[in-house]
Amino acid sequence: MKLLTLDEAVELLQVSKPTLYRFTSQRKIPFIKIGGSIRFNEVKLIQWLEEKTVEPGESYGREAI
Template identity: 55%
Template sequence: MEISSKLILVTPEELVSLIQHSVRQVIAEQTPKSLGTADKPLSIDEASSFLNIPKSTLYQFTSSRKIPFQKIGKKILFFKADLIQWVESGKKKTRKEIEEEGFGKKGGLR
């Protein structure tokens, strides 16, 4: 395998997101899959209930591809693990977290 010598710049948030995604992927690969309901796909009704959002909003998210889903024919399916990861990826930082990263109250660098 040849390693490229290109320099790739990412923000601290992007780096954290990449690391979290990689760790989740490794854990998922190493964790034995149970044959329980954890792997059972959710219907639009079940996903709507699980996320506590209206079905119409969920349909909008799927049509704009803002949420992970699977489509078999006309049926839209969701997996809990994908939905949980999607919700976690949208977490907004607190003021304290932003300030700890070196940004002042006015959005500029310290």
């Protein structure tokens, strides 16, 4: 298992640091807290990304009323 730092996870996910901090504080993304440091399991992050993939023709989010 490879653990990524915050900066490495930001690069992998292509999001800003504030966005990644928000995802962790809202428990929207898998992470590991070691002491005062946040680490990310690379495999779990990739799985999380794959789960968020919207395929062509799929609806996502709230449906129009």
